[in-house]
Amino acid sequence: MARPFLLGLTGSIGMGKSTTAAMFAEAGAALWDADAAVHRLYAPGGAAVPAVAALVPGASAGGAVDRAQLRAALARDPGLLARLEAAVHPLVAADRAAFLAAAERAGQPVVVLDVPLLYETGGERGMDATVVVSAPAEVQRARVLARPGMTAAQLDAILARQMPDAEKRRRATWVIETTTPEVARAAVGRIMDEIAARRVSGHA
16 A cells, blocks of 8 residues: 655744645645644643653643643743653654554545644655745734734744744745635645646656
């Protein structure tokens, strides 16, 4: 059985990544979401709860990670993030591996892996191709600043941690412009068609 085509999907905050990921699912791709995996791991009974509780006593409640307490602890201790990532990343990788194994057993031709920091973590090396969602900077800022509680300073701090959009675009196999849903959906359809053609020709 042929393994699925692995398509890494990423994009900076406010670029429309989640909406575009849903379009790929509607077009027939299996979708694995890194952020959703972390939410599962932090949920009641999740595999990451004991690890987080060991690192941050008081950051769990009701068998789940108390995300507010965890954020507060991260703000107090700049070195905590690296220790947290070292504990949680292997669990996220195991979640992804289980998803990919199930997709292969099901004969799924395309798996989209939605990873916010795909390039920042070197995750593109495990992909057959990558897609970056993008929009003009002014559209991005307007989208993000429309979110409840978001400030310009918070947005600038987030952008400072992310690879610049221009560099992501340079590295991508495909770029999807998300200026309108129609433009994005048409691009998703073209990419799915091209992946299907690659698989038929044996160039996946």
